Amino acid sequence: MKPLVREYTNDEQLKDMVEKLKNEGIDNEEIYILSHDDDRTERISKSVNVNTIGASEQDAKSVLTNIFSKKGDELRTKMQEIGFSKEEAGQYEEDLDEGKVLLIITNPAKAQAVLT
Secondary structure (H helix, E strand, C coil): CCCEEEEECCHHHHHHHHHHHHHCCCCHHHEEEECCCHHHHHHHHHHHCCECCCHHHCCHHHHHHHHCCCHHHHHHHHHHHCCCCHHHHHHHHHHHHCCCEEEEECCHHHHHHHHC
């Protein structure tokens, strides 16, 4: 099943939603944060104790490819590895270019009620 995504420009609103998801029983392992800025991604994910899309979510080929890729290519690859199509990853990467942060939930059935 394809992950559920919400876009945020305000880090505090994003953090509030993560806490709400966790309070509703969504596991930390099912929540990911992704932005165009690695430092921002790490800072947000650590402050709310959720995941980033790292080596454990990618196959070895993707990890090696990302080492030599441009940032946009790396982000699109990461999104494809967790379940988005190439086209979806491209669209979301454009949103990341605009400074948005993605909240990605890999268990959409559990999260749908909380996010609506």
